[in-house]
Amino acid sequence: xxxxxxxxxxxxEDIQFIRLQFSDISGNIKNVEIPSQELEKAFxxxxxxxxxxxxxxxxxxxxxxxxxxxxxxxAILPWTTNGSKSARFICDVYKxxxxxxxxxxxxxxxxxxxxxxxxxxxxxxxxEIEFFVLPRDEKGFPQxxxxxxxxxxxxxxxxxxxxxxxxxxxxxxxxxxxxxASHHEVAPSQHEVDFRYGDLLKTADNTQTVKxxxxxxxxxxxxxxxxxxxxxxxxxxxxxxxHLSLFKNGENAFYDQDSSDGLSKTLHHFVGGILxxxxxxxxITNPIVNSYxxxxxxxxxxxxxxxxxxxxxxxxxxxxxxxxxTRIEYxxxxxxxxxxxxxxxxxxxxxEGIEKKIEPPLPxxxxxxxxxxxxxxxxxxxxxxxxxxxALEEMKNSELVKEILGDHIFKKFVELKRREWRDFxxxxxxxxxxxxxxx
Numbered sequence: 254x255x256x257x258x259x260x261x262x263x264x265x266e267d268i269q270f271i272r273l274q275f276s277d278i279s280g281n282i283k284n285v286e287i288p289s290q291e292l293e294k295a296f297x298x299x300x301x302x303x304x305x306x307x308x309x310x311x312x313x314x315x316x317x318x319x320x321x322x323x324x325x326x327x328a329i330l331p332w333t334t335n336g337s338k339s340a341r342f343i344c345d346v347y348k349x350x351x352x353x354x355x356x357x358x359x360x361x362x363x364x365x366x367x368x369x370x371x372x373x374x375x376x377x378x379x380x381e382i383e384f385f386v387l388p389r390d391e392k393g394f395p396q397x398x399x400x401x402x403x404x405x406x407x408x409x410x411x412x413x414x415x416x417x418x419x420x421x422x423x424x425x426x427x428x429x430x431x432x433x434a435s436h437h438e439v440a441p442s443q444h445e446v447d448f449r450y451g452d453l454l455k456t457a458d459n460t461q462t463v464k465x466x467x468x469x470x471x472x473x474x475x476x477x478x479x480x481x482x483x484x485x486x487x488x489x490x491x492x493x494x495x496h497l498s499l500f501k502n503g504e505n506a507f508y509d510q511d512s513s514d515g516l517s518k519t520l521h522h523f524v525g526g527i528l529x530x531x532x533x534x535x536x537i538t539n540p541i542v543n544s545y546x547x548x549x550x551x552x553x554x555x556x557x558x559x560x561x562x563x564x565x566x567x568x569x570x571x572x573x574x575x576x577x578x579t580r581i582e583y584x585x586x587x588x589x590x591x592x593x594x595x596x597x598x599x600x601x602x603x604x605e606g607i608e609k610k611i612e613p614p615l616p617x618x619x620x621x622x623x624x625x626x627x628x629x630x631x632x633x634x635x636x637x638x639x640x641x642x643x644a645l646e647e648m649k650n651s652e653l654v655k656e657i658l659g660d661h662i663f664k665k666f667v668e669l670k671r672r673e674w675r676d677f678x679x680x681x682x683x684x685x686x687x688x689x690x691x692x
Contacts (some may be wrong), residue, residue: 269571303316328428356662377450378495400414428466488637522610647672
């Protein structure tokens with residue numbers, strides 16, 4: 254849509270309020286609501302807000318920031334507030350001098366999109382978003398209780414969760430997001446929503462929108478959707494497996510009809526780059542303490558830094574589809590991540606591989622989960638960091654991640670996550686009480 258089309262739609266649908274949305278460093282969606290008659294001002298000058306009040310943005314003495322809506326992200330929200338319709342725009346953050354704010358995660362992803370374009374590529378992504386659906390108590394607080402004992406693709410009796418998934422699909426469709434599949438996942442009370450792949454920036458925007466819609470509609474059903482990677486001991490955690498491809502001149506750059514396996518040198522170098530920098534980008538793709546309760550051997554966890562053309566025990570898998578569907582699947586990210594930053598570091602590492610012609614190791618077609626330590630050593634298969642602390646240690650020495658995120662986000666992210674790890678380290682857990690109280 255162009256601006257004039259949006260204005261006409263707002264008038265036709267009698268939309269009273271506009272929500273201007275953006276994401277902070279942690280991926281939390283923030284927004285300010287304005288009357289629809291203020292939209293022209295928002296597009297011309299931007300809407301000012303206090304950046305010092307947003308975690309990880311700016312100091313109080315440099316707090317004035319501006320939100321400018323991206324017209325392509327216009328969508329009518331599929332719910333009303335006191336009977337009044339609202340619409341939303343996803344915004345870019347600007348400084349008072351009119352330049353982009355270096356600490357805006359969406360801006361950092363735009364820079365990677367631009368780098369790919371200068372290299373002749375257009376990047377596409379498609380994430381698989383997994384989540385748990387939990388009950389709420391009488392006060393509305395989410396409860397760590399399983400709602401069902403279903404497993405992968407199970408057809409459960411029609412209940413609130415089945416209704417929730419259907420309502421989410423309809424709501425997303427109304428916002429211009431095509432849901433390709435929604436289903437029960439492997440673990441009890443675990444579900445997945447997959448939407449149609451798109452260019453990198455649009456897919457990051459859509460990921461944020463899907464998470465918002467899931468949480469909002471869950472509240473309507475007196476349920477809670479959590480993107481916490483590992484809320485329950487002993488069952489699978491939630492991932493956000495991300496499918497990626499590059500196109501050049503309208504053709505899939507990962508496909509080579511003349512190679513024996515249909516995979517191009519571009520794909521090989523892209524995979525080589527991601528594998529080389531996998532440890533360094535993990536703090537971004539798996540950004541919370543709980544992320545590393547999922548990234549442990551077993552439970553189908555993608556901890557092995559290797560790639561495969563078939564099995565799912567490697568960090569990177571190449572699905573069987575070829576030609577325009579040729580793609581890689583990067584399996585470590587989880588849905589607690591900031592999609593803008595996660596896509597930026599994954600694709601940024603892949604582009605580095607293309608630029609430097611980094612060759613990946615030979616693909617591993619055996620089940621790595623079943624390998625002995627000796628055999629893993631023989632194949633030189635390393636593992637992802639085992640904790641947020643380890644991941645931060647890898648990241649803080651990474652020149653590539655610093656370049657992709659920029660100094661502002663890099664420093665703020667490390668600062669925020671060190672604080673998170675410190676708080677976790679001094680917290681006494683229920684496990685410790687159960688095991689040590691009698692000592």
